[in-house]
Amino acid sequence: MxxxxxxxxxxxxxxxxxxxxxxxxxxxxxxxxxxxxxxxxxxTPEKAKLEGIDAIARNESKYDMVPGLMALRKAIVNKLKTENGVDYEVTDIVVSSGAKHAITNTLLAILDPGDEVIVPKPYWTSYPEMIKLCGGIPVLVDTKIENQFKLTLEELKNAVTPKTKMLLINNPSNPTGAVYTKSELEPLVNLCIEKDLFILADEIYERICYTDDFTSIASISPEAKAITVVINGLSKSVAMTGWRIGYTASSPEIAKAISTIQGHLVSHPSIVSQWAGAAALTDCLxxxxxxxxxxxxxxxxxxxxxxxxxxxxxxxxxxxxxxxxxxxxxxxxxxxxxxxxxxxxxxxxxxxxxxxxxxxxxxxxxxxxxxxxxxxxxxxxxxxxxxxxxxxx
Incomplete structure (x- = not known):
């Protein structure tokens, strides 16, 4: 066998x-x-831990909505608006079991077998394998240290083929720590809009940023928001790795697809973790x-x-x-x-x-x-x- x-x-x-x-x-x-x-x-900050403990005491242990607790999704919507300058509806948010799960949900929702996903090098080690597991083909693009290992417009243009479906950008970057500026992102985003490509924006490290001008890709324009799936979570920013809370923010169509996939595969993340996550976003700044x-x-x-x-x-x-x-x-x-x-x-x-x-x-x-x-x-x-x-x- x-x-x-x-x-x-x-x-x-x-x-x-x-x-x-x-x-x-x-x-x-x-x-x-x-x-x-x-x-x-x-x-994990005390207020988040205490909310998790309190959730257990309140018997918050039943099934809930597949895309996540309303309290947590509202907190995410508020965070994205106040910190990143992007307006989403609660229904545009799907809470997952960590950012890895959020990425996998997105790839499953968008890719057909043989679709190509452009991934700048160096990349987080799991990206190519996740793309392959979801039926896609990772197209790994060399970048230059003199550009801080950030993808340029010319490099992106050379990588696009008729099979290209998505560009994956990790910002800030693991492993380099590089952060794209708005002026560096705009031409990449505009080409994706022109070519009708999705953008998977892995922004899990966006709060750990030492510059004052972090730009979330979805905030660049309404057209950018429409093609972008924002990936984020609480593992890095609030030291909640083991709680396994990540999320996507996307267009209603993509959010509905992600929620449908998640509903069949895992239902929703731990309810206790979600309550702790809501407290982290509202009380642990x-x-x-x-x-x-x-x-x-x-x-x-x-x-x-x-x-x-x-x-x-x-x-x-x-x-x-x-x-x-x-x-x-x-x-x-x-x-x-x-x-x-x-x-x-x-x-x-x-x-x-x-x-x-x-x-x-x-x-x-x-x-x-x-x-x-x-x-x-x-x-x-x-x-x-x-x-x-x-x-x-």
């Missing part, structure tokens, strides 16, 4: 492989500095602001340190909580037939007890990614070990 063809096309997760190695080394008694995980080191301030402090200190390491190229992250380091200078030190980033990351883990993610997981084998969503002293020590390692190559 054979498994499905779709499973055979999926690439195993590099990050899971790293996590497995880290666990094995820790079981041997080694102390590993783990900078591979994209998870906030903060805890100060907590979110404090988290972002701490991330920015870490970013500033780490960038200063990174600039002192020879032969390392990087872009200053304007959002998210990652540093994406280009180590292509050292490629001649390794076997050209093997993966540069995998070799470096394996050396760092086995020789220096440091876990980071190889850039090959994001479509760029010259880079490694480390997360500063952890204690500052640990990240600084991690950079110190990288510097020591590179100096010995």
């Amino acid at each position: 054979k498994l499905s063809q779709r499973v055979q096309t999926i690439t195993p997760s590099y990050t899971i492989g790293i996590s497995t190695k880290v666990k094995a080394l820790k079981s041997e008694g080694k102390s590993i500095i783990d900078l591979s995980i994209g998870e906030p080191d903060f805890f 100060d907590d979110m602001t404090q988290m972002v301030s701490e991330y920015k402090l870490r970013r500033d200190l780490l960038v200063e340190t990174l600039r002192k390491i020879d032969h390392v190229t990087f872009i200053q992250p304007d959002g998210a909580f990652y540093l994406f380091m280009d180590l292509s200078y050292y490629k001649d030190k390794f076997n050209a037939e093997d993966s540069l980033s995998l070799q470096i990351c394996d050396d760092l883990l086995t020789q220096y007890d440091l876990a980071v993610v190889p850039g090959i997981a994001f479509g760029n084998d010259h880079c490694i990614r480390l997360s500063y969503a952890t204690e500052l002293s640990l990240v600084q020590e991690g950079l110190s070990r990288i510097k020591t390692y590179l100096s010995q190559l």
